[in-house]
Structures are given as structure tokens and as C-alpha cells.
Amino acid sequence: MGNPHVLVVPYPVQGHVIPLMELAQCLAKYGIRITFVNSEYNHELLKNESALQAANIGDRIRLVSISDGLQSMEDGNQAGRASGSILRVMPGKVEELIERTNESDSDKISCIIADQSIGWALELAEKKGIRRAAFCPAAAALLVLGFSIPKLIEDGIIDENGTPTKRQKIELSASMPLMDSANFVWNCLGNMEAQKTIFGLMVRNNKSTKLTKWLLCNSAYDLEPSAFHMAPHILPIGPLLASNKLGGDSTGNFWAKDTTCLEWLDQQAPRSVIYVAFGSIASLEPSQFKELCVGLELASRPFLLVARSDRMLTDGTNGEFVEEFKDRVGNRGKIVSWAPQQEVLGRSAVGCFLSHCGWNSTIESVSNGVPLLCWPCFADQFINKSYICDVWKVGLGLDKDENDKVTREEIKNKIEQILETKEFAARALDLKEKVMNCVKEGGSSHQNFLNFVDWIKMA
Numbered sequence: 001m002g003n004p005h006v007l008v009v010p011y012p013v014q015g016h017v018i019p020l021m022e023l024a025q026c027l028a029k030y031g032i033r034i035t036f037v038n039s040e041y042n043h044e045l046l047k048n049e050s051a052l053q054a055a056n057i058g059d060r061i062r063l064v065s066i067s068d069g070l071q072s073m074e075d076g077n078q079a080g081r082a083s084g085s086i087l088r089v090m091p092g093k094v095e096e097l098i099e100r101t102n103e104s105d106s107d108k109i110s111c112i113i114a115d116q117s118i119g120w121a122l123e124l125a126e127k128k129g130i131r132r133a134a135f136c137p138a139a140a141a142l143l144v145l146g147f148s149i150p151k152l153i154e155d156g157i158i159d160e161n162g163t164p165t166k167r168q169k170i171e172l173s174a175s176m177p178l179m180d181s182a183n184f185v186w187n188c189l190g191n192m193e194a195q196k197t198i199f200g201l202m203v204r205n206n207k208s209t210k211l212t213k214w215l216l217c218n219s220a221y222d223l224e225p226s227a228f229h230m231a232p233h234i235l236p237i238g239p240l241l242a243s244n245k246l247g248g249d250s251t252g253n254f255w256a257k258d259t260t261c262l263e264w265l266d267q268q269a270p271r272s273v274i275y276v277a278f279g280s281i282a283s284l285e286p287s288q289f290k291e292l293c294v295g296l297e298l299a300s301r302p303f304l305l306v307a308r309s310d311r312m313l314t315d316g317t318n319g320e321f322v323e324e325f326k327d328r329v330g331n332r333g334k335i336v337s338w339a340p341q342q343e344v345l346g347r348s349a350v351g352c353f354l355s356h357c358g359w360n361s362t363i364e365s366v367s368n369g370v371p372l373l374c375w376p377c378f379a380d381q382f383i384n385k386s387y388i389c390d391v392w393k394v395g396l397g398l399d400k401d402e403n404d405k406v407t408r409e410e411i412k413n414k415i416e417q418i419l420e421t422k423e424f425a426a427r428a429l430d431l432k433e434k435v436m437n438c439v440k441e442g443g444s445s446h447q448n449f450l451n452f453v454d455w456i457k458m459a
């Protein structure tokens, strides 16, 4: 019997592929062979990524592609539509891949690690008699919220479709983040169709997750003690970061990282720079984007802004505006279309991170002791914001005005407040130490990971 062979199946968007790729590399270090399944579109973006090639551990990680039924990256970013299409097309393709791979006796798949948000992959593993594990790239609190759906219905907080019966704030248990029923992950997606699809999938995924005893999560006991207390079967193995591996760059990026910003950062004073990025999906509408830029300008401090041309600069007028803006701020500001984010957050020049609060961005910031300014846009980002501001107290929220806009004054004021109030940086450094201890040898996340490796090798 050769080394175990694990099939890793992420939900095909950037914020899920990066942490699953980190997990794949951690497993490969322990001699486990990996077949990593990408959608055709993502595969094209990833196959030339130099960091990934460099980090390939011998021949242990093999990237393969299958169709996900989506026509474009943009389709993939429409939560409801994407999930529906993925559900129709991907299971059949993954099944074919398993059958093809298992034709060879020496290559048989011994385990499937499926993204928790695609529970069908666990159902497929069960049908094929293959051992299986689920991995959640988001907070354990999101899983706990999902598990609480029957109780939320029973208590009359939501109806059978997930629609809140009234607007209210709920706390699933003490020290869990407060959740606004208007911002439940399934009902801040923009339309009813998306809500129904995502809500239905969460209910189904709750059931599929029971098909394995391994429910891993990219989090740590020290980050979410109450959530893990409520659902002790969730096992944190995070934060999974490039810096936790043998070293090297973060991998799994769909776009080329502009590393010129690292040289620029190294010329700035310690804790002076505001790093601004909204992950891979969120976008600001043109007038809000301009207001953000003017707010950064008013703050009179160095800033590094990630503005992808397909998300932030969609309106033609933004392009022109950005050129004028760049002229005005000169070397005080740096704009890139995709940053090496994990490396950026590790630089001493970064004083705070203005973020949409995707879970990866949240834990990357926390792991580097960087305080956050929170601008959540959709899905779990509101829960993450609540952790940052109310539970860990390592950040501040950016409030919207009566026109639903974050104004330039609000941006300038909150930047000043977070950089000038020393307690935010002190608490962020304290949290960093606790969290990084979890992934060190002997730490709780590390131990969970080793137990998981042992289980895979028992096959």
C-alpha cells in the first residue's frame, strides 16, 4: 500500500480555494498524496501560479479540472446562481473523476476532503464507500448558526425559507457574536432566489456533514471558545496560513500578486500604513469607491489600496478618477490590482486593515496583530465584524449614513481613532500571540491536525 491519496474538493471561489490549498500542502508535508479539484475556469487561472509550482511538494499535489457549469468568474460570484449551477453539474463530474482514478489499483482515492458548503461531495463519498471529512473555510460561528436553523424556526425568529419574522439581534450563546436577523448569511444576498437556494443548501449541508465524524474548521479555540463549546464536534485546525507551512508564499491565488507594494511598504514608518482590500468578490459602487478614496486622501496617511479593475473600477469614470487621485496623493498612496495580502499584513509598516471582513482576511489580520476597520458587505462578513469589534475588540466598524453610504469623514475619523488609540494595537498583539500558539507544535489546532493525519493514514 502506497501513501494515502486524498481528493480535495473546494467550493470553486477564491476565498475557499486558498485555505483548502493551504490544507492540501500541510497534508502533503506528511507524505499524503493530493488530487486537488478545480473548476476549469479556476484551473486556468491557477496553473501558471509560480508560488504553487514552487510549493508543490515533489509530485504529491496534482491539480485537476472539471466543469462547474458556470460560464465565467462573474457567474461564480453570484452566490445563489453559482451554487445552483455547481449542484447540477459538479457532482456528476466528480463522480466520473473518482471512477477514472480508481481504475488504477495503485492510485485509489482513500479519502475525500470536501468543502462543508458542498455537502453533496460527502454524500458522493458515502455512496462510493470512501472515507470522508468536511472542511469549513469560515468561522465556526457560521456552522453553529447553520446548525441552529431548526431552533430559529421553532422560536419564530425565521420562517421556513429563512426570512426573519422581524428585525432583531440574537445571541446564540454568551460571548458568541451578536447577530442581526437582517444580516443572517442567507438573507443578505440581494434577492429571494439566492436566499432560498443558499438557505436550502445550508439545511442540506447540515445533514451531509453528519456523514463524517471529521468537521474541520479554519479557526482556533482561542478565537471562538463559545462556538466550539456549543458544537464540540467542530475541530479547529487553523489559522491555516502560508507562514505556518515550511515557509514560502501563499498559494492558490487566481491573480498575479503585485509585489512592488512590498518594496513600497518597506519604505514606510512602522504601523503607519492603512491597507485596504475587499477580498475577491465584494465590490463598491462607483460613488462609494470615490468616497473611500477621498476619505483616504483626507486621512493624510500612507495607504495601500487593492482595486481590481473588474470590481472597483467597473464604471468608466472610476478609471479617470483614479488617475487624478493617484496624481494628487503621489507616493503617499499605492494602488494595486491584487496584493500579496498575507505578506503585506506581516510587514511592520501596516497600522490597520480596512477590510470587508471575509474570514480569511479576518484571521490573516488577527494572526499578524493588525487592528481592523470593518466594512462588511454580505454573507458571513457581518458575523466576522461582530467578532472583531464586539468580542475580540481589535477593530472598529465603519458606520453608514442615512443614505446608506460610508462617508469620507467617517473613514477619516475612524482611521484616526484606530491608529491613535493604542489599546487596539495592544489587544491585537495579544490575540495574535494566543492564536499563533494554537498552530505551534503542541498547540490545540496543531494537535487536531496531527490526529486528522493519523486517521487518514489508518486507511
Ligand SMILES: O=c1ccn([C@@H]2O[C@H](COP(=O)(O)OP(=O)(O)O[C@H]3O[C@H](CO)[C@@H](O)[C@H](O)[C@H]3O)[C@@H](O)[C@H]2O)c(=O)[nH]1
Pocket (backbone or CB within 6 Å): 014, 015, 016, 018, 137, 138, 253, 277, 278, 279, 280, 281, 282, 306, 337, 338, 339, 340, 341, 342, 357, 358, 359, 360, 361, 362, 364, 378, 379, 380, 381
Ligand atoms: O489583493 C488581495 C486580496 C485578497 N487576497 C487573498 O484572498 C483571500 C480573500 O478571502 P476572504 O477575505 O475570505 O474574502 P472573499 O474572497 O470575499 O471570501 C469568500 O469566502 C470567505 C470564506 O468562506 C467568506 O468569509 C467571505 O465572506 C466570502 O466572500 C484572502 O486569503 C486574501 O489573503 C490576496 O491575496 N490579495
